[in-house]
Structures are given as structure tokens and as C-alpha cells.
Amino acid sequence: MTRRTGLASRTGLALAAIALVPVLLGGCSAQGSAAAPAGPAEELRLGYFDNVTHAPALVGLEKGLLADSLGGTKLRTQIFSAGPATIEALSAGAIDAAYIGPNPAVNSFVKSAGQSVTIVAGAASGGAALVVRAGIDGPADLAGTTIATPQLGNTQDVALRAWLGEQGYDTDTAGGGQVHIAPTDNAQTLALFQSGKIDGAWLPEPWVSRLVLDAGASVLVDEASLWPDGAFPTTVLLVRSEYLAAHPETVRALVAGHTASVDWLTAHPGDAAAVINKKLTEDTGKGLSDAVITRALAHVTFTTDPLAATFPVLLGAGVTVGTAKPGKLDGLFDLTALNAVRAKAGVAPVGAAGLGTE
Structure with missing residues (x-):
């Protein structure tokens, strides 16, 4: 498999990104929907895994960064163990957004001819x-x-x-x-x-x-x-395209909270293990040993860059091994909210590699 990738980078964004939510006026665009936005949602149902590669979700939940950013929108969560099951829940309308690996996201997008999901940020590389x-x-x-x-x-x-x-x-x-x-x-x-x-x-x-x-x-x-x-996406943040079209303000708030979580992880490497382990213990009843979590964190980079240029390679691999169908990835990414947060923090924008809006 030929590997092509953009460079992964740690974002180093300020936690004050949460305060950006009211002033992010650019708006996220969703594929395949012309419905007028309905304003902030009453709730956002978020899926994630109890994996170290999903640490932005774990930290964002444990420290309240996601809930604080969402404001009056109630945050509900559901834990999954693998991406295809998460996509099933998204497709059924049981959840609205998820932290997930790239291949199930790609498969859903292709099967729906670009109508099902939109990637709004990266979360982790490696691991x-x-x-x-x-x-x-x-x-x-x-x-x-x-x-x-x-x-x-x-x-x-x-x-x-x-x-x-x-x-x-x-x-x-x-x-x-x-x-x-x-x-x-x-x-x-x-x-x-x-x-x-x-x-x-x-x-x-x-x-x-x-x-x-x-x-x-x-x-x-x-x-x-x-x-x-060594840069390849392990986890991205995506939303149902229908939800994005109906509630762009809520998705902007989610992206701001997610960015604050990634920034906290990159700024507090010495504290990350304890916060992650606390959330894992709450979810599963048992945390990881110090040796395991230290080794795991050493192999993961947390970044809001989804490394969009790798996605055609990932799709090609899925097609070759028989787990995906060929298709186009145009419109898979909407990084406008993410890049608004990055711009406010003085950080360079990330690209969609021609596969969506930036």
C-alpha cells in the first residue's frame, strides 16, 4: 500500500478557544442538505471509545471542556468499542457525533454518496x-x-x-x-x-x-x-451531516470544546495519564497501570489536523482488501469551524486536501 500523508502537528491552542463559540460566524456547511439551520440543538449525543487514542474525548468529558463549550446544549454520551458499530448508531440517528477511526467514516461517506457524515476535526495520530x-x-x-x-x-x-x-x-x-x-x-x-x-x-x-x-x-x-x-490518523471527530446542517452553532461549539481538550493534552503531558485514567475508571470500573498508560501515551500524538491527504490511501486500502467500495471523497471534510478556532489562537489553518471546505 502506497502511503501518502500530510504532516501531523500538535496544535498548542489555548483553552480560551471555548470563548470563541459565540463569535465563530463562518458557519459549517453540510453535504446534501439545503435545510435552514434550526439554531442550537437541545442536546448532542456523542459516541467515543475507552481508548487512549480517544483521549481528547476522555479529557474533554472528565474536565468538562466539551460540556462547557456546548453551553445550554445537553451533552449525552455513549461508549463503543469499534468504528463500524459507531457508524451503525450514527446511521440510525441514535447519536449525532463521534470520535472514530478514519476507515469506518470513509465507508459511510462512500456508501451514502456523501450524504451521511462530515469530518470536522482530527483527534489523534499514531498508536x-x-x-x-x-x-x-x-x-x-x-x-x-x-x-x-x-x-x-x-x-x-x-x-x-x-x-x-x-x-x-x-x-x-x-x-x-x-x-x-x-x-x-x-x-x-x-x-x-x-x-x-x-x-x-x-x-x-x-x-x-x-x-x-x-x-x-x-x-x-x-x-x-x-x-x-510516522503520521497517520487514528481518530477523527465527525458528525451526522443532517445534524450539522440543522445545528451548525452546536457543531461549532463542539469543535471549540474538542480543540480545547486537544490543547490541554498537549500542554499538560505530565497530568494527562491521571485525567485519562480517572475517566476510564468511571466508565469501566478499572483504570490502566501506570506502565501501560505511560507506554500508550508515548506512541500517540494528539492533533486537530485530520491529515486529510491520507484518506484516499485509506479508502484505496479498504477497496483492495474487500471492506470498502470505491467512491469519491469530495466533501468529506468541513474544517471551517476548526480553522476559525485556530485563526483566533494565531495557529495556521489545516487543509482538507481538496476533499472539502477549509
């Missing part, structure tokens, strides 16, 4: 890898093994299938082929690996670090090594 058991020292040792991914068609699932294809292995979406791919919930993946029932997994953080430190796995492929400068 995904293939980890394996002892005795697997290179690609040649993978024949006949079983490797887990979070869900069929999710971002790590596509990355694994594409990489295996480059190594000369045949796979299929039913789990057959020379390497058997088993889409599995991340928590179950850890247990299956510890019991010897699978040979490895391509996962996001903190699950990479959990398998390495808690289960003795080793990293065979750090996905960052496959991209120029």
Missing part, C-alpha cells in the same frame, strides 16, 4: 501496531496463524489486511486464507492472547501496550513505520 506471541519474528512466521482486530472493516482491521497482502498473504473477510483474521472485542482479545488461543492482534492503544506489558507480546509492526514521518 496502532501488530503485536504477536513469542516465536513470530517476521512476516514469514505468520502463515497459519490467527490474528485479531477490533471489528471487520475498522481502521486496524483494514491496516492488517493491507499489510498482509503486501507480504504475499491471502486473507478473506470470512476469516479464511493463509492468515486467519478474527475480529474480536479488544478486552476479549487480551484474554484470548493470554490463553494462547490467538497468535497476535493489530490494535490501537492502550491495547497494544496491554498485550505487550500484561501478556508478554512483542511488536512486529508499528503502523507509524508504514507512513511518511
Whole structure:
């Protein structure tokens, strides 16, 4: 798979971005809807994962940055474990926005001919890898093994299938082929690996670090090594296009709060682990060990840049491995609200790579 990417960068934006909400007059545009905006929404239903790669959501919720920015709009949340399930909820109208990996977002956009979702910001780059058991020292040792991914068609699932294809292995979406791919919930993946029932997994953080430190796995492929400068999107923030068209003010507030969360993460690296762990404990009843969360955070960059230039590559990989249909990505991004926040903070705008508005 040929990898092309823009440069990832830490935003360093001020927390005062929240105060920008009332004066962001540019407005977000949504694809495929001419309905007049209905004003701020009564509520915003937000999906996210309990992953370190979703730390902007975890921090934004734990520190109240998202709720403060949304003002009178009530914030409701729902936790997911993989992108395709999140897209199902978005498509059903059960949630309005989500932190999610890029491949499920692309698949939804293409299947709907550009009508379903709009990416309004990046959230995280990096933090995904293939980890394996002892005795697997290179690609040649993978024949006949079983490797887990979070869900069929999710971002790590596509990355694994594409990489295996480059190594000369045949796979299929039913789990057959020379390497058997088993889409599995991340928590179950850890247990299956510890019991010897699978040979490895391509996962996001903190699950990479959990398998390495808690289960003795080793990293065979750090996905960052496959991209120029190691920059590739792991998490983006997207909204239902219908919701964006009806409530652009609310989406602008969401983007401002999200930007404040990313800025807090980049400005407080020494405090990030404690805040993230507090939210994980509230959500799951158990936090991560200091060693796991420290290792996980060392492999993730938090950025509002969605790295738009990588998305045609991601779509191409999905098409090649059979988890996506070919299509156009024109209009996938609306970065106008994000760039208004960045401009106010004196930070350079990010680009949509010709795939939307900036």
C-alpha cells in the first residue's frame, strides 16, 4: 500500500478557544442538505471509545471542556468499542457525533454518496501496531496463524489486511486464507492472547501496550513505520451531516470544546495519564497501570489536523482488501469551524486536501 500523508502537528491552542463559540460566524456547511439551520440543538449525543487514542474525548468529558463549550446544549454520551458499530448508531440517528477511526467514516461517506457524515476535526495520530506471541519474528512466521482486530472493516482491521497482502498473504473477510483474521472485542482479545488461543492482534492503544506489558507480546509492526514521518490518523471527530446542517452553532461549539481538550493534552503531558485514567475508571470500573498508560501515551500524538491527504490511501486500502467500495471523497471534510478556532489562537489553518471546505 502506497502511503501518502500530510504532516501531523500538535496544535498548542489555548483553552480560551471555548470563548470563541459565540463569535465563530463562518458557519459549517453540510453535504446534501439545503435545510435552514434550526439554531442550537437541545442536546448532542456523542459516541467515543475507552481508548487512549480517544483521549481528547476522555479529557474533554472528565474536565468538562466539551460540556462547557456546548453551553445550554445537553451533552449525552455513549461508549463503543469499534468504528463500524459507531457508524451503525450514527446511521440510525441514535447519536449525532463521534470520535472514530478514519476507515469506518470513509465507508459511510462512500456508501451514502456523501450524504451521511462530515469530518470536522482530527483527534489523534499514531498508536496502532501488530503485536504477536513469542516465536513470530517476521512476516514469514505468520502463515497459519490467527490474528485479531477490533471489528471487520475498522481502521486496524483494514491496516492488517493491507499489510498482509503486501507480504504475499491471502486473507478473506470470512476469516479464511493463509492468515486467519478474527475480529474480536479488544478486552476479549487480551484474554484470548493470554490463553494462547490467538497468535497476535493489530490494535490501537492502550491495547497494544496491554498485550505487550500484561501478556508478554512483542511488536512486529508499528503502523507509524508504514507512513511518511510516522503520521497517520487514528481518530477523527465527525458528525451526522443532517445534524450539522440543522445545528451548525452546536457543531461549532463542539469543535471549540474538542480543540480545547486537544490543547490541554498537549500542554499538560505530565497530568494527562491521571485525567485519562480517572475517566476510564468511571466508565469501566478499572483504570490502566501506570506502565501501560505511560507506554500508550508515548506512541500517540494528539492533533486537530485530520491529515486529510491520507484518506484516499485509506479508502484505496479498504477497496483492495474487500471492506470498502470505491467512491469519491469530495466533501468529506468541513474544517471551517476548526480553522476559525485556530485563526483566533494565531495557529495556521489545516487543509482538507481538496476533499472539502477549509
